[in-house]
Amino acid sequence: MGRTYDHHIYDLVELGIENFKSMKSFSYDRKLAPQIGSKPFIAFIGEGFESVEELKHLKEVLLDLFRGEVVSNLNIAGLDRVYVCMALSSNRVFFTHCALRLKKSGTVVPRMELVEVGPSMDLLVRRHRLPDESLRKETMKKAPELIQKKVKNVSQDAVQGKVGRIYIPDQQVGEKALPNKSKGVKRERREAKMKVEAKRQKQDSTIPSDP
Structure with a gap:
């Protein structure tokens, strides 16, 4: 099993198959x-x-073999199967094909159960040939129109999405002299004191004298 690029062999993997079970051997x-x-x-x-x-x-x-056509949007109702690959050792992989059963979960996202529908098998990795480094670099090239230009001071975050940075020069707050408001503060204190005294005199005048 392998892949090709530009009519050339890109890479190869030789697999042995053991414990094969066909789709007919599963009841569901x-x-x-x-x-x-x-x-x-x-x-x-x-x-x-x-x-x-x-x-x-x-x-x-x-x-590459099973992904099919690349799509940007996907309806969850169309997800009805899963390929499971489990690494049993450094050269043995258990491969099986399961159907998805959607059940109510009490939330918006349904609960999924796997039902094995086959086929299933053990894949033994025997020999493999990686692609040449020069060929790998050539396959990874992107068309110029697909390359996004880097925007200055803008980055992408997995949680917050697009994050931008804004440059703010040093404000030098500690070096600026504060305005002299001592006169206004004294006047406010004096006015507040006069209001308290006036209120106290008013209360004293309303208290009736003893007969």
């Missing part, structure tokens, strides 16, 4: 059978897909 409700043209989930389980070179290569090939 036929209403759950995946529809033709539906988009699948692809789940890679195991640390080996991130650390073992052979499994990392196999992951890339399987993703």
